[in-house]
Amino acid sequence: MPSTFVVTSSDEFENAARNELRRYDSKLKLGETLQPGLFLVSSQLAWDDFAAIVGQDPPIFARHLFPVHATVPLDKTQADLDVMAEAVSGLPRLDELSEDTPFSVQARLFEEVEGQQLSYAYTPFAIKEKLAGVIAEKTGAVENIREPLEILSVVGSQGKAYIGLSPVELNLSGWAGGMRRFAKRDEQISRAELKLQEALEVFEVEFPVGGDALDLGAAPGGWTRLLLEAGLHVTAIDPAELDPRLQKYAEAGQLSHYQGHAERFLQNALADKSRLGSYAVLVSDLRMDANLAAGLLVSYAPLLSPDGLAITTLKLPHESPKVKPAHLVEQALAILRKTYPRLQGRQLFHNRSEITVLLKK
Known part of the structure; x- marks a missing residue:
């Protein structure tokens, strides 16, 4: 019918x-x-x-x-x-x-x-x-x-x-x-937190209890805060400063801030064999071309544990007669799928000109 x-x-x-x-x-x-x-x-x-x-x-x-x-x-x-x-x-x-x-x-x-x-x-x-x-x-x-x-x-x-x-x-x-709504919390650092909260709900996943996590493009620290609240030890990667409210986690030894670019951190981490497969969670909200972001996540895959999970946003251009965001999404997901065969992508309510993708090996 x-x-x-x-x-x-x-x-x-x-x-x-x-x-x-x-x-x-x-x-x-x-x-x-x-x-x-x-x-x-x-x-x-x-x-x-x-x-x-x-x-x-x-x-x-x-x-x-x-x-x-x-x-x-x-x-x-x-x-x-x-x-x-x-x-x-x-x-x-x-x-x-x-x-x-x-x-x-x-x-x-x-x-x-x-x-x-x-x-x-x-x-x-x-x-x-x-x-x-x-x-x-x-x-x-x-x-x-x-x-x-x-x-x-x-x-x-x-x-x-x-x-x-x-x-x-x-x-x-x-x-x-x-239109998923979340209550505004006093400890909220940035609006970006809401899209990570929504992603966890939509994809029906939870962060593991304990373990190490990487946050690419972390500043000011909204996603980092959620990782820390979940009990993960977080390395926040960003040249910019983190919100002062996260200092207590750094003092407790739960947070470290690599004040540099994700590409340089990756180069150093891959050279340290002890870090391979050592991270349970990888998240990224970097502002870069979707295909470049996908390529970077593929490069970071050796650091992620076999049963780890990654969540990333893919930034998209505005649609025009010559530019079709959906085609760019297809290209970026094709890059990711070769390394992360289990993936889901959604344009969430709290996303703007972007989608959010869940990645698993």
């Missing part, structure tokens, strides 16, 4: 997200853009089948998707809430929810013009309250925004509401639009 779904990506990489979805269904029909980074797609495959295929080999640029089970018109008045409630009460998939099934409602509203102030007579929270009540009353399911098994997704845009109910594991992300 054919299906239509709503896809969310970064505004900047919408074209890349559209194109990469074709590898899951060569007959995929790309629909209209509802907002920059938010668009419709139709497949000849049933939603469950398409989503299962996507889940086996997740896309890089598409962050979130959900099926469209109902579409209703919106006039931005309070009456819209009743219209959406009626549509939800008639969803066939409601019958699959059993009593006590944890679910959540995720609602997003957009104006016709990006950035324009919302002019709806209700809020996304009002939608959540109304529709959660409908589901609970009809099925006995229990709202649980922290650990839902089912998610009712609602997107209001271009005078319509697109509504779909799906298992959370088929949506690519359990967060609305893949």
Whole structure:
């Protein structure tokens, strides 16, 4: 049975997200853009089948998707809430929810013009309250925004509401639009920490307890701080100074700062046979061309233990008629894959003009 779904990506990489979805269904029909980074797609495959295929080999640029089970018109008045409630009460998939099934409602509203102030007579929270009540009353399911098994997704845009109910594991992300939010912590050194936190969550990996780690391009020390908090002994590599708050780790012997370039450190480390295979974790957030960054990570591979993990960002240029970031990603991943055959790449919510890649030998 054919299906239509709503896809969310970064505004900047919408074209890349559209194109990469074709590898899951060569007959995929790309629909209209509802907002920059938010668009419709139709497949000849049933939603469950398409989503299962996507889940086996997740896309890089598409962050979130959900099926469209109902579409209703919106006039931005309070009456819209009743219209959406009626549509939800008639969803066939409601019958699959059993009593006590944890679910959540995720609602997003957009104006016709990006950035324009919302002019709806209700809020996304009002939608959540109304529709959660409908589901609970009809099925006995229990709202649980922290650990839902089912998610009712609602997107209001271009005078319509697109509504779909799906298992959370088929949506690519359990967060609305893949927009993972983290609470701001007093000890946070830099915004860059958030993308490493998100990467660990998305790739479902944890840092090992104990061991040595390398942080390339470490300053001011956001990623270094997370490695230290995990209990790793860290060598931070960067010509620039680290945040003074990390000094306590240096004094405790858990942190050393190589105040030079990653290439010079590598040259010295490879000459010291005792360092080969001695690092459990390698991370890099260096600002350099994606192919050069990939080549550097390959050169660092001898220092990584056989069961170690590496996480790196690959910086991408803005798209133009002559420059296609997705092609550059393919080239960089091909370089990495020869040495790190087990890799995953995602354009995370906290990434900017870059992707984040998990690497294992």
